[in-house]
Amino acid sequence: MTSEQMSNYKRFLTNQEKLFDKLFKSYDPGINAVYTLYHLPETNVTIHPPRFEIEIQLSMLKLVEVVEPEEKATFLFDYQSNWYDPRLTWDPEDFGGINHIYVPRSRVWIPETTIVDCSEVKVFDNEYTRYVWLHSNGSIGMYTASVTSVVCQMDGNGEWQMNSIQMTIEPVVDNMTYLTRFEGTFSRNPGFYIVLVMIPAYFINVLSIVALFMDIENRSDKFTVGMTNIMSMSFILVILSEDLPKTKNLPILAIYTVTSLAIMLVSLTAVVLLPKLKNYYANRRLARGEKIPKNDEVPRTCWGRIKFYFKVEYVFMAVFQIANFVNFIIIFT
Structure with a gap:
């Protein structure tokens, strides 16, 4: 200065x-x-x-x-x-x-x-x-x-x-x-929960639905897969209940997780009931004197071949996969 x-x-x-x-x-x-x-x-x-x-x-x-x-x-x-x-x-x-x-x-x-x-x-x-x-x-x-x-x-x-x-x-x-x-x-900005909650939950459901409807006759293993998925979703809900606000309107993230859990519960119910339904209709056909083809026997008619290759369990699997995908996409709309 x-x-x-x-x-x-x-x-x-x-x-x-x-x-x-x-x-x-x-x-x-x-x-x-x-x-x-x-x-x-x-x-x-x-x-x-x-x-x-x-x-x-x-x-x-x-x-x-x-x-x-x-x-x-x-x-x-x-x-x-x-x-x-x-x-x-x-x-x-x-x-x-x-x-x-x-x-x-x-x-x-x-x-x-x-x-x-x-x-x-x-x-x-x-x-x-x-x-x-x-x-x-x-x-x-x-x-x-x-x-x-x-x-x-x-x-x-x-x-x-x-x-x-x-x-x-x-x-x-x-x-x-x-x-x-x-x-x-x-x-x-939902990026954090999308990566750590939504994407893992979506793919867990995808794999679980595939595992449930492949080889549907083996119900004991299917029940184990379904219960493991339900426990995973329940654990995610417990984590979310500690972090999300307790309001009368459920957050979208909680709705997504609950819907994923519901899809798996319905899928598990379908896996349990489908073999019984197939046996019921097979017995009715036998009672009417119809011939029941073997599992590895390919039918000769066109409609019979369609039913042989597109089994009812595969249709259920596709329906539940679509429901799981819609549940994942709708949260962004």
């Missing part, structure tokens, strides 16, 4: 000290700056100053945490407040051209602002000395950082991303008090 720069800096500090003494010599931050003489008789012709106004500007909104079972979202909420205090005005020409200064928050009156409709608020204003900026026309501004938790309805199907944020101002008491409402819209 040159000698001229140092001289100017010392001159600034001297003028700032004089300004500080002038502003805060008789200033009491405990006295409210809000004008309160509005409720006078209608016959009074006094010209009143404008109503006290606070300008609030959202500086940053960051999603910190989502507790899905409690349907609670926590945000880092940083906003700027600006207001006017006529007691803190000066002429910059009297103080070396200084038109704004920074003073500790404890030295000025700060209007109360409250974050409503939330379950928990932590404001970071006592951990270290914070300052406000003060302009020569009496305008004051400051930043406030807080961690705010809100309870909102959720549809849990993935990780979160912000879509939009809107601000509205609503009068709440005779147009004298206003509520500033910030409304953020978030959607979920």
